[in-house]
Amino acid sequence: MREFVVEADGGSRGNPGPAGYGAVVSDAATGETLAEAAEYIGVATNNVAEYRGLLAGLRAARDLDPEARVHVRMDSKLVIEQMTGRWKIKHPSMKPLAAEAATVFPPDRVTYEWIPRERNAHADRLANEAMDAGARGEAWSPADSRADLDTPPAAPAVPVPEGPPGDAAAGAARVREAPAPAGSAAASGEPESERRPAAEGAAATGGAGTARGRGIEDASGEGTVVEQGAGAQSSAVSGEPESERRPAAEGAAATGGAGTARGRGIEDASGEGTVVEQGAGAQGSAVDRPVTDTSARDAAAGLGGAAPADADRRAAQAVATPSSGWAPADMGAPATFVLLRHGETPLTPQKRFSGSGGSDPSLSDIGREQAEKVAAALARRGTVQAVVASPLARTRETARIVAARLGLDVAVEDGLRETDFGAWEGLTFGEVRERYPDDLDAWLASPDAQPTGGGESFAATAARVAEARDKLVAEYRGRTVLLVTHVTPIKTLIRLALGAPPEALFRMELSAASLSAVAYYADGNASVRLFNDTSHLR
Numbered sequence: 001m002r003e004f005v006v007e008a009d010g011g012s013r014g015n016p017g018p019a020g021y022g023a024v025v026s027d028a029a030t031g032e033t034l035a036e037a038a039e040y041i042g043v044a045t046n047n048v049a050e051y052r053g054l055l056a057g058l059r060a061a062r063d064l065d066p067e068a069r070v071h072v073r074m075d076s077k078l079v080i081e082q083m084t085g086r087w088k089i090k091h092p093s094m095k096p097l098a099a100e101a102a103t104v105f106p107p108d109r110v111t112y113e114w115i116p117r118e119r120n121a122h123a124d125r126l127a128n129e130a131m132d133a134g135a136r137g138e139a140w141s142p143a144d145s146r147a148d149l150d151t152p153p154a155a156p157a158v159p160v161p162e163g164p165p166g167d168a169a170a171g172a173a174r175v176r177e178a179p180a181p182a183g184s185a186a187a188s189g190e191p192e193s194e195r196r197p198a199a200e201g202a203a204a205t206g207g208a209g210t211a212r213g214r215g216i217e218d219a220s221g222e223g224t225v226v227e228q229g230a231g232a233q234s235s236a237v238s239g240e241p242e243s244e245r246r247p248a249a250e251g252a253a254a255t256g257g258a259g260t261a262r263g264r265g266i267e268d269a270s271g272e273g274t275v276v277e278q279g280a281g282a283q284g285s286a287v288d289r290p291v292t293d294t295s296a297r298d299a300a301a302g303l304g305g306a307a308p309a310d311a312d313r314r315a316a317q318a319v320a321t322p323s324s325g326w327a328p329a330d331m332g333a334p335a336t337f338v339l340l341r342h343g344e345t346p347l348t349p350q351k352r353f354s355g356s357g358g359s360d361p362s363l364s365d366i367g368r369e370q371a372e373k374v375a376a377a378l379a380r381r382g383t384v385q386a387v388v389a390s391p392l393a394r395t396r397e398t399a400r401i402v403a404a405r406l407g408l409d410v411a412v413e414d415g416l417r418e419t420d421f422g423a424w425e426g427l428t429f430g431e432v433r434e435r436y437p438d439d440l441d442a443w444l445a446s447p448d449a450q451p452t453g454g455g456e457s458f459a460a461t462a463a464r465v466a467e468a469r470d471k472l473v474a475e476y477r478g479r480t481v482l483l484v485t486h487v488t489p490i491k492t493l494i495r496l497a498l499g500a501p502p503e504a505l506f507r508m509e510l511s512a513a514s515l516s517a518v519a520y521y522a523d524g525n526a527s528v529r530l531f532n533d534t535s536h537l538r
């Protein structure tokens with residue numbers, strides 16, 4: 001059974017006043033935007049507009065698959081509490097809307113969640129676009145919508161830097177070389193956070209909805225790469241009344257709160273166990289700060305010198321949203337890799353190095369139970385079209401359990417195997433520190449250093465994984481494939497997609513039987529959509 005996420009919003013410029021709604025339907029597994037709807041509804045209250053947005057989102061999801069499960073996310077506490085039955089519906093204009101919304105899908109296939117306003121930015125922008133169109137006496141047009149875009153309009157064509165698919169450096173270099181489009185925030189000096197003024201007056205017009213094939217960065221809210229909203233206030237916190245709406249759309253994507261990279265340890269850069277705690281302390285905004293430092297990215301892209309701050313911002317945004325303004329209008333469906341780390345083995349809770357050169361353990365009873373839970377979750381989502389596994393026993397066993405539930409065969413890709421940890425295989429980090437302190441220090445300091453006894457360096461692993469990635473992207477273009485693999489290959493795919501430096505491997509945690517996802521587009525860019533999601537294990 002497929003699973004959709006519906007995000008909806010509505011607004012009224014006056015409350016009551018000129019009002020409109022917006023709704024977006026996305027794939028719960030990958031985060032891909034599947035449909036959008038928006039409409040100017042004339043004079044109405046904010047809450048009525050929100051209910052109209054909910055209805056539009058549910059109907060759009062039903063049009064895609066009437067048998068699907070739907071998870072609704074809205075920033076209206078009133079609508080969420082009323083639709084779950086915790087609050088009574090007293091307003092006469094909202095009762096029929098709520099009753100109709102409750103019949104679009106069977107109640108047991110719809111769940112509801114309140115989210116902060118900044119996490120509902122896509123639907124909010126659609127609602128404001130609809131109100132702006134109504135103020136001009138026009139209907140909202142999907143062709144003119146920019147609600148799913150976070151970057152300026154398309155720049156003139158520029159030479160495409162060479163680089164393998166999924167490497168962020170090539171896409172970032174392309175954006176840096178493109179001049180800021182005339183009239184954009186970058187060209188005019190207008191801050192990206194500046195909101196466009198609300199239009200006054202409106203004429204009643206019809207609504208419109210459209211299916212769209214663009215991706216979003218955040219798939220499910222579980223295990224995302226950037227923590228969101230750390231510094232943002234919801235209406236409940238700030239004291240702003242729920243019925244009060246901002247008069248205009250945010251011009252840029254809602255910015256996540258500043259994130260500080262603190263050393264939690266490589267919960268498994270070793271393949272199975274915690275290796276080292278590394279502090280970072282650097283803070284970065286999800287929009288205004290590129291994912292890696294400028295000099296490192298420039299070196300990877302073959303560019304010299306520091307890029308202007310605006311170009312860095314545009315580059316970071318473009319890498320995060322590869323279907324945005326500078327890209328071709330239609331790149332087709334991406335190859336989407338759903339990355340599954342294998343279930344636990346007897347070595348996992350002992351936190352021992354377990355790579356491709358050791359005892360090749362099978363799953364433990366807990367690991368097999370984890371695999372069954374992943375299989376059930378993926379079967380509900382119904383989006384995986386193929387299964388590919390590392391050749392090691394623990395990944396092949398995990399893959400067989402999942403594939404049996406999905407009715408698919410398992411292909412094996414040698415490039416997805418774990419790093420060979422040489423003489424460290426089967427040892428804990430503390431034991432390696434006691435026996436091989438100099439080799440361990442060198443390994444932690446350089447991606448080119450090998451574990452004792454001729455093991456595989458992280459640089460060699462990255463080259464092997466990148467080669468396997470390119471092969472699989474070509475083979476599964478436009479399809480969703482489950483890759484059952486290990487800690488280091490998954491972290492490497494995430495690192496390469498983000499354009500992050502090698503030391504980023506030590507700043508990611510990856511749990512047994514966790515899910516991550518990366519989409520690879522035809523222009524060579526990649527979008528990280530999910531990271532370390534373990535909600536299916538709870």
